[in-house]
Amino acid sequence: MNFKFTTAGESHGKALIAIIEGLPSGLKIEIEKINHELWRRQQGYGRGGRMKIEQDKIEILSGVRHGKTLGSPISITITNRDFVHWEKIMASEEIEELPKNPRIVKRPRPGHADLAGGQKFQTRDLRNILERASARETAARVACGAFAKQLLQNFGIEVLSHVIKLGNIPESPLTVSWREIKNIPDDSLLRCADNDTQDEMVKHIDEAKENGDTLGGIFEIVAKNIPVGLGSHTSWNEKLDGRIAQAIMSIQAVKAVEIGNGVENAGLFGSEVHDEIIFENNNYKRARNKAGGLEGGITNGEELRVRGYKKPISTLRKALKSVDIDTKKEDLAAFERSDITAVTAAGVIGEAMLAIILANSMREKFGGDSMVEMKRNYDNYIENLKEF
Numbered sequence: 001m002n003f004k005f006t007t008a009g010e011s012h013g014k015a016l017i018a019i020i021e022g023l024p025s026g027l028k029i030e031i032e033k034i035n036h037e038l039w040r041r042q043q044g045y046g047r048g049g050r051m052k053i054e055q056d057k058i059e060i061l062s063g064v065r066h067g068k069t070l071g072s073p074i075s076i077t078i079t080n081r082d083f084v085h086w087e088k089i090m091a092s093e094e095i096e097e098l099p100k101n102p103r104i105v106k107r108p109r110p111g112h113a114d115l116a117g118g119q120k121f122q123t124r125d126l127r128n129i130l131e132r133a134s135a136r137e138t139a140a141r142v143a144c145g146a147f148a149k150q151l152l153q154n155f156g157i158e159v160l161s162h163v164i165k166l167g168n169i170p171e172s173p174l175t176v177s178w179r180e181i182k183n184i185p186d187d188s189l190l191r192c193a194d195n196d197t198q199d200e201m202v203k204h205i206d207e208a209k210e211n212g213d214t215l216g217g218i219f220e221i222v223a224k225n226i227p228v229g230l231g232s233h234t235s236w237n238e239k240l241d242g243r244i245a246q247a248i249m250s251i252q253a254v255k256a257v258e259i260g261n262g263v264e265n266a267g268l269f270g271s272e273v274h275d276e277i278i279f280e281n282n283n284y285k286r287a288r289n290k291a292g293g294l295e296g297g298i299t300n301g302e303e304l305r306v307r308g309y310k311k312p313i314s315t316l317r318k319a320l321k322s323v324d325i326d327t328k329k330e331d332l333a334a335f336e337r338s339d340i341t342a343v344t345a346a347g348v349i350g351e352a353m354l355a356i357i358l359a360n361s362m363r364e365k366f367g368g369d370s371m372v373e374m375k376r377n378y379d380n381y382i383e384n385l386k387e388f
Ligand code: EPS
Pocket: 011, 048, 049, 050, 051, 054, 082, 133, 134, 135, 136, 137, 139, 315, 336, 337, 338, 339
């Protein structure tokens, strides 16, 4: 059974919803851990006013009984507290009279889904597009990822993220060890492991804010204790690096994905890139990890390192030129309250997406309808590996 999930919900609608399928029965679910992940996603210097309104918490509606999964579909909701300000504008039933300020969007933002989405779905109120394109949807993904993390935790797998570049600070992305990433406090301003660099990043965000501008950056996700052998070299769609790339690229505003040192490696000699194989403590290892834990689309037991490159947020107070879709005349793009930057949040969302991909691979490889069965299959495999 694969780990599958679907989300629903508009940014200013009533709630976000998700359905998760494919978890075995008997998995202990700690709701505080899920809410903690939701809280982590809301952190980060440079977020907008909306984060003061929302205090994301999940409600589980099905699939979990007395703190353990049943093996049936799990359904969850997260309330949008902001909905009280949007009840008429976002009502699902027809309304007689629009409010005074109906918040209809006619001036698409460059870089946003507004215009292409409006043309595709033939809607002349671009709010119909932006409401679902909004990264608010990622709260539901992080909740699903928190379920995946709780499965992975049973196999000793941990997933964390940190920010290695914000705008142009520092010039080259930071290189940081697992221990240093683990030491970043959850209430850190930007989840950057280096305090001096983080101070510079904060100044850079202040500068962008002052100028009515926005910033992007690079986050890195690291997963530890992954068994050898998730993913497969045998077919294009089984290669784990390909699946990870799709999952990370699907995060709003992510425009490039890198595995290990993939970008830098392209410009080096083979001898400078490939990680030599050693045998130590009865185990195969790599002398270093420029491959980022994947070879041939298969995990090799090293740390999995994935980077997401996020473009600057496309809602700018200092609006760029656009066109009014009714008058067809040049106008400035619409401005709505928004974030200056959200790279830290994107890292937490990246953790969730990577955890989901890994949980799916673990379910594919070790199967089982219950946790007991899945663990037995895992233990047998690990035992067999020792003979190799
Ligand atoms: C977003 C715009 C802002 C962000 C939002 C994503 O929301 P609002 O328009 O309500 O101020 O805060 O992110 C979230 C609400 C969230 O939970 O991450 C956008 O246009 O993508």
